Ligand code: K1U
């Protein structure tokens with residue numbers, strides 16, 4: 001069987017990254033194929049997470065693998081935060097839609113999330129550390145929010161200009 005076809009990752013400041021995703025209506029063959037393609041795309045880009053929004057699909061679907069061995073895939077469909085710790089920590093984040101930019105974002109250190117898995121079964125995930133950070137980052141994507149929106153307007157505008165310039169240069173060659 002052929003490997004899943006890779007998807008194009010939208011790059012900030014593409015306005016489609018600000019679309020609010022709709023719930024997945026049914027975990028069917030279309031969604032299972034999308035999951036396989038999102039994992040392939042995330043692994044190829046050396047990411048630890050990917051939200052459907054980033055591949056221009058505006059449905060509430062996230063894939064994550066924060067394991068060092070890259071063999072602990074997690075699928076979160078229609079995720080909802082049930083609890084977020086009042087304790088927060090600032091940590092360095094990156095984003096496949098904001099290539100080459102890393103900066104500090106304050107997040108809850110632990111979260112409890114209810115979601116469907118890749119087979120459509122309801123699951124509760126209790127996460128801390130990098131998994132908790134990644135879940136919050138990806139759930140922001142589903143709400144149309146990119147991590148640079150936590151930064152100052154000055155930093156955000158510098159990032160925007162840098163990426164627009166880089167994209168223009170790529171388009172020229
Ligand atoms: O949403 C994305 O674009 C994926 C993003 C997830 C993420 C990384 C770091 C903190 C929060 C969320 C990435 O995978 S960025 C690339 C990456 O592999 C990475 C960057 C910094 C730390 C760890 C991993």
Ligand code: ZN
Nearest residue numbers: 094095096097
């Ligand atoms: Zn991201």
